[in-house]
Amino acid sequence: MPSDTPTGLLSIAPARSTSTPAWFTTRSNAAWAEFQSLPLPGLKDEHWRYSNAKKIELADHAPAKTPTAEQSKAALAATEGLKERAARFVFVNDTLVESDTSGLPAGVVCVSFEEALKSHEAALQQHFMKGDLPLGSGKFAALHLAHVKAGTVIIVPKNVVIEKPVEIFHWVVGDHAAIFPHTLVVTGDHAQVSVVDHYRSLEGEGGLSIAIADLVGGSGSQITYAACQELADDAQALHLSSITAGRDASVKSFQVQLGAAFSRSESVSDLVGQGARSDMLSVSLPIGDQIVDQRTLQRHKAPHATSDLLYKNALYGKSRTVFSGLIIVDEGAHYTDAYQTCRNLLNSNDAEANSLPGLEINADQVKCSHGSTSGPIADEELFYLKARGIPDIESRRLIVEGFLADVIERFGNSEVLDTLVARIDEKLVRAE
């Protein structure tokens, strides 16, 4: 039934309670107005080349409803999680249903977004969505800001080291339900933390997640972050992340894209302090008609900083990936080391990988490289494994696991990895 009347997320104004701080309500309202005024990026928009913003079906989705007691219970039962963790948050439809922060050292702020609005206004005002969103999803980010109410705010004070990971689960349930998960991680000097966001569908229904994760690393601090997207097959997912690495800070981020019909990640690393480092890693295993759209930006604003990006996609069926990455080295950012590699393993003749690598260098004494490769499994590799008696399907799986292995090894956080690798293996079996 064609109609010009906006529906769903295009028309449903966000509801803010009266207890929300005034500054936030103002920003939220402004964002709603901005969302409504901004056009949807068109096919000719450089940031959407080979992709299509209409794949995020705004009109068909509405903010997720508060979960029923049964849904919350089912989500908690399905949240397997890590045995060893510093904290865990479980959200269902942007509603906090469980939080456990018993493993955190003293002094750490690790609260739900809703709680942070009450108790840590100053920190939020300083850090909340301060990025410039340069990769094409300004409209969607505005929608996120307009609706955001769930997520986690983690502030680690100077010199505090959190050994075990903070785990966050965002479940979406209900047909056409949209969630807006938010993650903010701020580390003081020489602090250390690792955080994992999981995005999942409780039932096999489509849903939409428009998530934002902002990571701000103070001097000499270390942040490890993983976003593991395993939404249902016909869901849509958008993940916008920004990394700000201060002097000698090291931030490692890992995108694991396993679910959703359409998933898009935009990852920006700003190296703002001397000696900063950002490792940007990603693994995806699209099958069937899945589309994985990846946009990255490495901005070197200070000398002696390093950014190293490695994205690997193993494609099956008629799936498609788009990787568009840009390195910008500012004037004065001398002695930059910036690398960008995207590798695609095509396990089917119908799969398609598009790569758009880019470099913009305005400084001297820099080491930069970018490159992308796409190709099928080499016949001789396969022959070698089969000649040892390993059946075709197992041989291919070994090769794909091997193909992904260096990304996984570089992430290096063993507790988090064990579960991620298990999830990747499950997906691999499905891919066959």
Next chain:
Amino acid sequence: MSLEIKDLHAQIPGREILKGLNLTINPGEVHAIMGPNGSGKSTLSKVLCGHEDYEVTSGEVLLDGQNILDMAVDERSRAGLFLAFQYPHEIPGVSNANFLRAALKARLPKGEDIDAVKFYKQLYARMDQLEMDRSFTSRSVNEGFSGGEKKRNEILQLMMLEPKYAILDETDSGLDIDALKIVSRGVNAMRSENRGFLVITHYQRLLNYIQPDIVHVLMDGQIVHTGGKDLALKLEEKGYDWVKEEMLAAAA
């Protein structure tokens, strides 16, 4: 019980390479095949394993009575055939240990897994025999290995998989004398009355270390001469021309 190759013809598009090859290897025997470049030595090893670049146009290969030509590459291996590759491939990201475990697991009934403790015990013992550092268990298969390390790794696989019939395709190529001795020691340790070997080589040198029972000369896709281990010495000394002359004389 034997590996029987009967009137084997094989080709790549437009060119026949094996032209009616006959050879029978009984368990316990070590056969060597020598021959000039382009005679079909490496083709024979690949055809036996089922490499898809080659088409078998006629003939049979029976492994203990079972025709393996209809089998897939992996089935042939599980049936007991092993090829030590001339140029072993690199498999990035797959550790040697995982690779060997997968190969051994493929030989077990479905659902069963190998005993990890026993596996590593055996693996380490075999690696010690081949003077391979333990770090090779976690390194990616052949990746960054030297030529000699790759060949040792082939023999390690032979030792772990314990095939009925093993083909060594120019295992000596690119090896210095020390590596050659180590590799040969590994092969000799695997010689048994239950196992047959086919050693393909370009040089007689290898046969000082792996002593064959029977030596064949392969020329133009056929076995044209068969003799004892002294034949290898004669070939090394005199080359292949005399074999050709004998063939021509016989044909005349």
